[in-house]
Amino acid sequence: MENWNDLRICLALHRFGTMSAAADYLGANVATVSRRVHKLSEQMGEPLFTKKGVIWTATPYALEIISWAEQTEGRLARLSKASGCKRALLKVDAGLRASPVMGELALSMARMQNGSVTLVGDNTALTDADLVMHLTTDSRDSGDLVGLQVGTSRRAVWCGANFQSDIRDWVMLLDTRGDDRLHTALRHAYGAPKLSTDDGTAIAPLLKKAPYAAILPMDFAAHCGGLRLMGGFPTLEEEVYLYVPRVMINEPTVVAVIEAAKRAYDEEREVMVLPQRPVVRAG
Incomplete structure (x- = not known):
């Protein structure tokens, strides 16, 4: 995982379920989010999400990353309040x-x-x-x-x-x-x-x-x-x-x-x- 933005993308797609909703939350366009998700899957050597219709569901492997992302998000929020x-x-x-x-x-x-x-x-x-x-x-x-x-x-x-x-x-x-x-x-x-x-x-x-x-x-x-x-x-x-x-x-x-x-x-x-x-x- 290269950086916090990669974690944020996985976290947003997991929470919102669709590329368009995740992109809207992140302030990006759908093409950017889709490209980053597919690139991450290739880099990790594991599928991170499965798709049914427009709904994307995190794989067990991705859920481990998402858990880490949620912990990181909490730490960053606390750090942001402090600094x-x-x-x-x-x-x-x-x-x-x-x-x-x-x-x-x-x-x-x-x-x-x-x-x-x-x-x-x-x-x-x-x-x-x-x-x-x-x-x-x-x-x-x-x-x-x-x-x-x-x-x-x-x-x-x-x-x-x-x-x-x-x-x-x-x-x-x-x-x-x-x-x-x-x-x-x-x-x-x-x-x-x-x-x-x-x-x-x-x-x-x-x-x-x-x-x-x-x-x-x-x-x-x-x-x-x-x-x-x-x-x-x-x-x-x-x-x-x-x-x-x-x-x-x-x-x-x-x-x-x-x-x-x-x-x-x-x-x-x-x-x-x-x-x-x-x-x-x-x-």
């Missing part, structure tokens, strides 16, 4: 990354004394970080993760100020699963999206130059300037959750990130002044 987390990642959903809240959150994290926290995209591959947290509007039911509400996200349809009466197409931000209602409305109004991108910050400059509409976070669009909120479309509101490993909920870095996220969302809500619009829950 503080040194390397941490905060993975942020695509639909949240463009928000000005992320800038405030990044500044807060840069000033933290409890460890180094880096904001990254939600699709960032597995790393050797001591702690991986997720900022998302998705529900992630898991006994090993704790979800804490830290704020709310509002998104609506925007366009360039110079093109309000001449919208012809729309741009779709990828990996935003909560926007289905607005996507349907935009397809009904303009057909299939003209462009698709996974970079929310690139959309605003495009809207200022071309007659396109797009779904953007309310706080981000309001700060951009040169954009207008489009009529005829509702505003979607979702709760934003910070998911952290249950065993590290009292870790100083986690506590500091929770407080920083809540403060950043509270401050942004207080300074925003937006037109009154119908607000609907996403989903």
